[in-house]
Each structure stands twice: as structure tokens, then as C-alpha cells.
Amino acid sequence: MKCQHEGCQIEVNYLICEVKTKEYSGYRCLNHVLIDLEVLVHNLKEMKPIDEKCECCDTVGVFKINYGGDGEIRLCLEDMIALLELRLEPQKFKALYEKYPNQHILHDDFYCEVTGEALQPRKII
Ligand SMILES: [Zn+2]
């Protein structure tokens, strides 16, 4: 699978960012994950969510993301933005980390595994 950033030919086989909604699916290489996340977060607000339940709360209507690991994390808009900005609440982080220990975006550089505290929150938009 090639990176889908316009003009990029990099083969994406290790660290990928893949986001799915009803209208959008995008693979990105490491170089373009961050650049395109800004665009993505802007666009998410206009995109149609999928009719499934958020894994962090009871909201119906989710976006799916695979950020370089196994499985797809299904989150509502609010929790998805918190995930992308590396600032999930400790309980939500722990619940997701238990299910998705291989997802790069839940890496222990970003959160304390013991307390669930966010260590490197970032602002995307
Ligand atoms: Zn790329």
C-alpha cells in the first residue's frame, strides 16, 4: 500500500495512519501522518461517521483509525480528536491500551502506562 499523500511514492508497511469514515480512507507514511492529520481533523467535522458505538463512551457514530498497529479503534469525533492530540483521559487511555497494545498512537512515550497520564499532549488545530 502506497502513501496516499499527493505525489508521495513511499510504500507504507510499518507505521501507517489509516482513517475510515463512510467517505474517506487514507493511508499515510510517517512523513505525512502529521501534515495530513491537520487536514484530517478539519475534515472529520464534515465527514459522515459510521453507525457503531464509540469504544470510550456510549456515543453512536464513530470514525475508525489504525495508526500503525493491529485492529481498528472506533471512536466518536470528540474522543478521536483527543486520541490524535495525544490527550486521552487516563481511564480512556487504559481501556484502549488494553485492547490495542500495538497501536503506535498509544505508545508509552505518549502516556504513562501506570497512571494513564498524557505525557506529550499536542494541539493539531
Ligand atoms: Zn507520504
Ligand SMILES: [Zn+2]
Ligand atoms: Zn466517545
